Amino acid sequence: MPLFDHQASLTAFANSHFKSEKDHDYHIKLKFEHSLRVCENAKAIVADEDITGHVASLATLAALFHDIGRFPQYTTYGTFKDAESINHGRLGVLTLRDQKLPHATSKKDLRLIRAAIGLHNVKAIRDTTPQPLATIANIVRDADKIDIFSVILDHLDPETESKPVVIHSLIQDQTKYSDEVYQTTLAGEIGDYSLLRYSNDFILLLIGWLFVLHYPTSVRLIAERGLIEQAFSILPKDDKIQTLNEKSHTFMRYKNTRTP
Numbered sequence: 001m002p003l004f005d006h007q008a009s010l011t012a013f014a015n016s017h018f019k020s021e022k023d024h025d026y027h028i029k030l031k032f033e034h035s036l037r038v039c040e041n042a043k044a045i046v047a048d049e050d051i052t053g054h055v056a057s058l059a060t061l062a063a064l065f066h067d068i069g070r071f072p073q074y075t076t077y078g079t080f081k082d083a084e085s086i087n088h089g090r091l092g093v094l095t096l097r098d099q100k101l102p103h104a105t106s107k108k109d110l111r112l113i114r115a116a117i118g119l120h121n122v123k124a125i126r127d128t129t130p131q132p133l134a135t136i137a138n139i140v141r142d143a144d145k146i147d148i149f150s151v152i153l154d155h156l157d158p159e160t161e162s163k164p165v166v167i168h169s170l171i172q173d174q175t176k177y178s179d180e181v182y183q184t185t186l187a188g189e190i191g192d193y194s195l196l197r198y199s200n201d202f203i204l205l206l207i208g209w210l211f212v213l214h215y216p217t218s219v220r221l222i223a224e225r226g227l228i229e230q231a232f233s234i235l236p237k238d239d240k241i242q243t244l245n246e247k248s249h250t251f252m253r254y255k256n257t258r259t260p
Contacts, residue, residue, distance in 0.1 A: 003039075005102035006064055010035060013099065017071040027080075027165055031070040034147055039064040041143035041221065048217040051139070055132045058109060059139040062116035066140050068092045068099075069117075074165075081168050082121070083194065089121040116140050123190050124212075142218035145209045149227050152206060156199055156234055172199045175236055184208060186244055203231050210248055219255040228252065 014032040018025050042063035046056040069092030070080065077085035093114045101110075112133055119125050119137040121144075129137065155166045162172070177200035184191050185204045188211035196202055210228065213219050222228060232245050 002103065003060060003064070006061060007036070007039075009099070009102055010064060010068070013068065014071055017075050019075075024074075024078075026163070027074050028071060030151070030166070031067055031074070034151060035064060035067050037147045038066060038140070038143045041146050041218075042139050044221060045139050045143060045215050045217045048220075049215050051135065054109075055135055058112055058132070059116070059136045062113045062120075062136055063140045063143050065096055065113065066092065066117050066120045066144055068095050071095075078165070080165055081193075087121070089118050092117040092120075112136060120144055123192075138214040142213050142215050145206075145213065146218055146221050146225075146227075149206045149209065149222065149231075150225065152202055153227065153230050153234070156203065167199055167202060168193070168196065170196055170199045170202055174200070174234070177201055177204060177236070181205065182240060182244070186240075186247065188212070200235055203235055204244075207231055207244065207248055211251060213255075216255050219252055223252045 011032070014028060014035075017028050039060060042060050045051070046059055051059070067088065069086075069088040069090070072095060073082075073085055073088045073091055074080060079085050080088070082088055096110075096114055096117060105113075113136075115133050116137045117140075119129075119133075120140045125134065125137055125141070152167065154160060155163050156172075176198045178195060178197050181191055181195050181201040181204045184195075185208035189208065190212055191205040191208045193205070196205065207228065210219065210222060213222070228245075228248050232241065232248075235241050
């Protein structure tokens, strides 16, 4: 399954959603470039975690196409908020079903790819998820989180032009954050988008992802890219945030063994 041809297929699909409207096209381009980076993250994970063969190939393809539902979602609804439009993971499953992928791909492989796309944005996948789907989905989920982390932080940089769609139109107040979101993150639990009110809440949600990443390689990539430091450079400098900062760095230091 040559990856280049699949990238060309995604490129053509993304290009079909451009409208020659600056703001609209910005968001389509953003998701296309995000998809390519998530694919690269997936390749890094499978290489470092010694995941090989057909499962590695399927995980890389699923990562490439994981957000294919975002293009029709934004074109139709003008938002990336699933709660205000449609679940983009489920839409991705339906969208990919209608696409003719390059090369012969078995029905079994297509089902696995679509299933991983459908699972990539759920809060958590069940422990009973069968193999190899669990591995493929976990790779995609980690690869996606790593890049979302970077995209959101870049869009919250004070020197970056505000893009409300990207940060879900949250209130941008550098001094405020929600205690409930903070406590969830401090507990190492998965946050809920519905609780986000301030842009700092989004940052706290991202930091919480650090503790639920499946692969140590994913934690290493977060650390190497300085994303935790970037996150805390934006957040307020109070005692609660400092406690979370220390917990995050301790976790990164010790999460350094491969997952079977």
